Amino acid sequence: MPRFSVIVPVYKVQGYLRECLDSILTQSCTDIEVIAVDDCSPDNCGTIIDEYAALDSRVTAVHLPQNVGLGRARNAGVRHATGDYLLFLDSDDSYTPGALLAIDERLTATDGPDILVFDHVRTHWWGRGDRSMTADLLASAGTDTFDIVSSPQYLHLFLVAWNKAYRRDFFTGHGFTYQQGLYEDAPVTYQALMCARRIACLDRVCVEYLQRRRGAITRT
Template sequence: LAAVAARLETTGDPDILVFDHVRTHWWGRGGRSEAADLLAAAGLETFSVRESPQYLNLFLVAWNKAYRRAFFQGHGLQYAPGLYEDAPVTYRSMVLAERIACLDRIGVEYRQRRQGAITKTPGRRHFEIFPQYEGLFAFLEQRPDLDWARPLLLERALDHMLFVLAREDRVRPADRGDFYREIRSFHRRHLPEGGFPEPDGWRGVEMRLLASAPYASYAVARTLRDLRAAALGGQRRVARKASETALRGWYAVQSKRPLDPHLAVYSATHHRGVSGDPAAIYEKAREIAPHIRGVWVVREDAVDALPPGIDHVTPGSRRYHEVMARATYWVNNVNWPGTLAKRPGSVHIHTHQGTPLKYMGADLLTKPGARHGFDVPQSLRRADRWDYSLVAGRHAERAWERAYPCHFTSLRTGSPRNDVLVGAGPERGRAVRERLGIPADHTVVLYAPTRRDYRKGG
């Protein structure tokens, strides 16, 4: 605050002072903002956006600026209800300000929570960006003296909307066509006569597409851009990328269809076959919920070992993407791939692979040796999809909830695969002893060790 006050005095009480911030992610990594060089370049001079339009690229939030009180209130600046409320106030104030100053110093530590941010929660709320920007342009309609700013702000608004469209953690695949049509409509309403200078590169292509192309054409253009980038990696990579892109398109199409309430998908130990807790749940479901059709995801090299009559799909196949898009129930003892989205109404059940006796999930953040080659943030993002975590007991419940701080519900069911031990009668025990040659008066200890995460190779 002392540095802010000193810079305000040095620059003669400007309308706005912009300062820097540092972004700190929940797993510890951080860094200065992308605007650091821009802030440094301003030095001790003041400027207006009309003179220096590049400063519209500064982070459009409320908390990296000090506003002169009389300026803010005199122009009636107010934050509207809803999401993306920072944008119109930021842009309106920046074009109104006659004197803007910068402070090349970090004033805010922007701590990124792992969960809870609405901007990283997919859903229809992200459509609120459109009324926010409509409010900004309604203001501009009343201010012909700011006509010079309209092309600049339209480019910034479209850039922001297209950024949101491209983010998988904001606009769901099923909503992207509608979101794109809203962008096109906004572009058509507010494009000035004669257009405006198009940005270079891909952004310029996007602007031309907005003027004439439906969403299907836009999606194809994005795909071609990705393929062109992939071509730099060689023909094999291009072919693989083309195949993956086609399958993603098929997955997106299937995701628009209703969930199948009678379809469950199972996997165990990275698709290695029918085993573990998912297998126990699958067998019990066949008994007590025969109307639920179970499909297993199994690697190609494990298909031949499947029990007879198991309906299955192989990862990456066309039917795999269809099943994953439409299944209401997902059951697994490891995480599903990050490319799969959790649809509203689906139920994800995570069974784990036993009792946690080593470091897992977020606990690995302080154990660099144990997490070597393991992406903790990605693992937790995948765990965000869990609805239920099946736990063997109170110890497991506390360990999993600490290691995976997500929004699932823990169910103290025990391990389903152990039901065969708990529920077996004396005759099962005698049959096993006879088969293994264990005398009746001997005590049997089942020893099932976990991997040693302090040893190379486990």
């Protein structure tokens, strides 16, 4: 059983996909599996995924017969996951060097919380931006764990799938699933934060969040 299952939903990102997958597979923490879900992408993404799966046994290629959208593609990846923790990474984003090792170390130090939240930076075509607006919240948590009842301010954390590590038994045991439509990760994030008995934070930038000039759903 690997430490991490990294689920990557893939659709129309052939120009970014290799950088994304390389950022995972070159991490210093190697106890991982990568589940790349081809959401019936009309470009060469499916071929790229198959190439990586042929070269690295840690990569599992999942090809969906029809396009189901970002949320349901993530759900398909979860069904193939076997790791202790689930991580979700969008296929036009990437991990910073050493991110998974830092996440692993914080999970160990906090004795296996239900959820670990980490930081990101927005990366534009002209360069890297600043840290997230909730960086202070992440820093203030230190190495303690908490729940939302005692620390409701943490509901202000960025409501996305890819800045968290979920204990797989916790995630699947509660039956969390992503739905169709835009901003599909916000409801799951709220549900998970409310259900978690122990939440931890990592005051470290782990994800480069690409701000695409075209093609990003957040620009609709």
